Structures are given as C-alpha cells and as structure tokens.
Amino acid sequence: MQNRRTYNRFVIHLLCLTLAFLLFVSNGWAQVLRKPIPDKLIVLTFDDASRSHATFVAPILKKYGFGGTFYVCEFAPDFADKTKYLTWEQIRQVDRVGFEIGNHTFTHKNLAKLSKPQLTNEVDSLEILCKLNHIRKPVTFAYPAYFTSPIAFDVLAEKKYQFARVGGDRAYDPAIDHPLLVPSYSMTDSNKEIMMHSLQEAKNGKVVVWTIHGVPDIAHPWVNIPPALFEEYMKFLHDNQYKVISMRDLLSYVNSEQAVRLISLPTK
The missing domain is CATH 1.20.5 (Single alpha-helices involved in coiled-coils or other helix-helix interfaces)
Structure with missing residues (x-):
C-alpha cells in the first residue's frame, strides 16, 4: 500500500x-508569432544584383503589387560591367520604390573560409555602400552560395540581422527554423515542377521562400531564368491570390528576437 x-x-x-x-x-x-501566418504566404528573394532586377523584375513586381528582397553585392571580378550588374543608382531606385535591399556581402565570398575579421568586413562594406548611396540599412542577409559557418552566425547576431536566408528546398517553419537559417527553394530554368509543388507547402504556419537570380542572368547563365518563365510564375501567384512579400516583411509575423532565444543554431 x-x-x-x-x-x-x-x-x-x-x-x-x-x-x-x-x-x-x-x-x-x-x-x-506576432500574428498568425496566413496560408499562401510567399517571400521572393533575388540574388547578385543582376541588371535585370531593375530593368525587368522590379516593374513586374510593381505591376502585381508584390514585395521582394534584392540581395546585392559587388560580384567579383566584373561588377563594373553594367551590361550584367546593377549600378548603385539603380539599386537606390529599387529601394526608393519600396523593395527591400538586403546584404549579400561585399564580394560574394565563401563565408565558411573566412576569419571573423574578414567576414565582418564583407558585411560592413556592403552596409557602408548602402549608407553612401542613401539606401536603408539592410536588416536581412543571404549567404553567398548558401555557405554558412558559426562565425557568420556570430557576426550576423552581433550586427542585429533579423533574418538570413539559406537553401534547402523546403518551406520555412518559424516554430523550428532559426531566423538566421531561413530555408528557401532555388529557382532554375528546369525545375518548374519543383517550384510549383513548393507552393503547396505555404500553409499551416509555413512560409515558402524562393531564391531567384537574374531574369535573365547574363553573368551566370547556369542560374539564368527566362523572362517568360518568370512572368508565368508571377501571373500564377497573382491569379491564385498568393500574398507575396519581402524577407523584411516577415517581421510583421515573426518575432525574430524571441525565436533566437528559443531555437538553437548548429555549432558546426
């Protein structure tokens, strides 16, 4: 008993x-969560400061009332070739019409191979260029080629970045994904089935993030997106009532500071 x-x-x-x-x-x-995440929430991100982001992409996004984040850098060795890349005046105009300019480092280096001073310089230099060109200070980040490192996590946290985007080809779940490791789907000219299927994941509190390069991408043809294909995607999102936002706009839904306290980062 x-x-x-x-x-x-x-x-x-x-x-x-x-x-x-x-x-x-x-x-x-x-x-x-600051408020419930609606179904059909999509984040569009564009990498590498391709010239087509200003001449083709931004006008289409404005046409449909979409948001988007343009992750810019001075891509070595040929950033000076303005048939391939944006001018800083064009980047400023993209910022002024309401799109987000995000930090993609200064020269698109592999962050996993950099020391902390080198990595900090890559992040700081891009911020300085934004300031010199009267562009709002970046609050979100995209890892070049998706390479991450614990040092990068430390630097971004110290500099108060709210979100940082990687790859992974899956939806972002704020309940389990650290804000400095937001997964995304990478668009190519041959994975339409994957990209369209990804939209089905934008439900039950999950957000689908797309990574897109130039439309077209003259500098990097292996990530080129044909303009007609891109416009087809955008029309589909519009006609099917998807809400399309920038990475920065996630702050209206996700309390990134609270998420940082609750979700651990990998140590390796």
Whole structure:
C-alpha cells in the first residue's frame, strides 16, 4: 500500500512537471508569432544584383503589387560591367520604390573560409555602400552560395540581422527554423515542377521562400531564368491570390528576437 501511494505521488509529480513544461513551451512559441501566418504566404528573394532586377523584375513586381528582397553585392571580378550588374543608382531606385535591399556581402565570398575579421568586413562594406548611396540599412542577409559557418552566425547576431536566408528546398517553419537559417527553394530554368509543388507547402504556419537570380542572368547563365518563365510564375501567384512579400516583411509575423532565444543554431 505504501509503495502504491509513493508511486501515485511520483506519477502526479511527473504529470505536473510535464504540464508546466508544456505550458512554458506553448507560451514561448506563441511569442514567436506576432500574428498568425496566413496560408499562401510567399517571400521572393533575388540574388547578385543582376541588371535585370531593375530593368525587368522590379516593374513586374510593381505591376502585381508584390514585395521582394534584392540581395546585392559587388560580384567579383566584373561588377563594373553594367551590361550584367546593377549600378548603385539603380539599386537606390529599387529601394526608393519600396523593395527591400538586403546584404549579400561585399564580394560574394565563401563565408565558411573566412576569419571573423574578414567576414565582418564583407558585411560592413556592403552596409557602408548602402549608407553612401542613401539606401536603408539592410536588416536581412543571404549567404553567398548558401555557405554558412558559426562565425557568420556570430557576426550576423552581433550586427542585429533579423533574418538570413539559406537553401534547402523546403518551406520555412518559424516554430523550428532559426531566423538566421531561413530555408528557401532555388529557382532554375528546369525545375518548374519543383517550384510549383513548393507552393503547396505555404500553409499551416509555413512560409515558402524562393531564391531567384537574374531574369535573365547574363553573368551566370547556369542560374539564368527566362523572362517568360518568370512572368508565368508571377501571373500564377497573382491569379491564385498568393500574398507575396519581402524577407523584411516577415517581421510583421515573426518575432525574430524571441525565436533566437528559443531555437538553437548548429555549432558546426
């Protein structure tokens, strides 16, 4: 009988601890979201400061009332070739009409191979160029070629970046994905089935992020997107009532500071 009472007390104590833990976790996750994430929420991101981002992409996004983030850098060695890349005046105009300019580092280096001073310089130099050209200070980041490192996480956290985008070809789930490791789908000229299927994941609190390069991309033809294909995607999103935003706009849904406290980053 005594053993039975002891066992019952143990079970009750364990249940109380479990309930307290669940309440704590539930309350924590509730604070990650500022408001519910609607179904059909899409984030569009564009990498590498391709000239077509100003001449073709931005006008189409404006036509449909879409948001978008343009992750810019001075892509070595031929950024000076303005048949391939944006001028800083064009980047400023993209910012002024309401799109987000994000940090893609200064020269698109592999961050996994950089020391902390080198990596910090890559991030700072792009911020300085934005300031010199009267462009709003970037608050989101895209890892060049998706290479990450613990040093990069430290630098971005210290500099108060709210979100940073990687690859992965899956939807972003704010309940489990760290804000400095937001996954995305990478668009090519031959993966239409994958990109269209990805849209089905934009539900139940998940957000689909697309990574797109030049439309067309003269400098990097292996990530070229034909203009007609891009316009087909945009028309589909518009006609099917998708809400299309920038990475920065996620802040209206996700409390990134709370998410940082609750979700751990990888250490390797």
